[in-house]
Amino acid sequence: MNAQVALITGASSGIGAEAARRMRAKGYIVYGVARRAERLATLTSDGIRTFEMDVTDDESMASGVKRVIDEVGRIDVLVNSAGYGSLGSVEEIPLDDGRHQFEVNVFGPMRLTQLVVPHMRDQHFGRIINISSLGGKIYSPLTAYYNGSKHALEAMSDCLRFELAQFGIDVVVVEPGGTQSEWGSIAAAHVEKNSGRGPYARQAHAMAKGLAAQGGQGQEYAPASVVADIIVRASTAKKPKTRYAVGSSTKAAIVLRRLLSDRAFDAMLSRTTGVPRT
Template identity: 40%
Template structure:
């Protein structure tokens, strides 16, 4: 019997690559995005497509109900939709923090609540939450994004154990830098804080210009630096996790995220000293 997967955020990158990878494995794939034009080519490739904004309760209910009506079950949910809001904590407006959590945390929560009654009834299913290595290790300038991914990791740990008796698996995928448009949007988000020093929500405080210089010089979250991987590498990890009878709780696609996750076990003082050294070397 052909299995069915619902994937969010399929307009590009990991989501698009995952949709194609599931399709190659003969899954019925529902590829979704906020703009249906962004997934039109996936429809032509054989996916079912749908408009889905993960911040919209009505969208979530409509798409999940449609899949259950058409397929009878959702075997896997891939919560991939997300973006990164970077910058020093003081310089990020509160409204931007709300938006970051609405997409990266509340979105997966909405989708999980929508699909779980069916999965529990079937006593089968997998929820895959695409997080980040920054969900385990927060760095200067990543606090808001890392905070959202830390929250997703914590919810996944709780959910995994809550669903154990129903044979529903929860897997967190933690990539490092990926060669996608993610870094371009992150760069735009940082640049959107104009260089004003008013201290208001409309611009930078003026206290962290060194961070912005380092961000622009080193491309902190760029997907084309050392250790970065193609989105297909992450997609393969997602499909493998969905196909396993007993998947691991966490998967790190690539060498860099596996090494970075180990760094969280270092004493705080050691990590702080490493960040300080990096800052000095970048001057």
């Protein structure tokens, strides 16, 4: 079998779905997986193989990786695109909800990495592409668990990159900013639910308004297809970058975070997001 094989989580919508389509168009054998299998039906007409996988369930992940290996004998690219964000203040957000974000955004990708690395190591080639976020580089109010999980994913990706380089396995982080997908409207609903009626309501309302706009067509929000193209680039490059920040506004925010003091960055965030500090 000459075609390379990609396993993409979170393929039911948004970045994961677009990445699956684009990688299939590039000739990959693509397995697109998600927790809700019924939402994967539209991918099958594009020649993408689909099945249910829950990245918080070890049995689901182990059996899924085994299925791919049994069917095609290899996994060349793992794209950890499944993500979950339930925003709100640290004081108000349920602790179990915070744990769940780390299960989906950190422990799921790390467990899948554990499962695919032995196969990649045997073939002395592989790409692990972890979809982080601008939130993995900066901070913002009411995002402690989500941004915390993305910071953790970035740090662990750096460790993995060093560990796995000796086996010909590349680890790449992709950092989207605001993306036109259903994630924004879902996150807006969560922040209103968690913090929209208590002492943080003013911040929650301002953040929800900005998040809801991610489903629109504003130029500050990149289409999911733009992020998917970066994933394809990271998958096919002879020597991929360690990180790909997606979008000029994302790159500018990362640079400003490096240059500004914490207090100055706080003030800039308040101005640009409309979320008050006091």
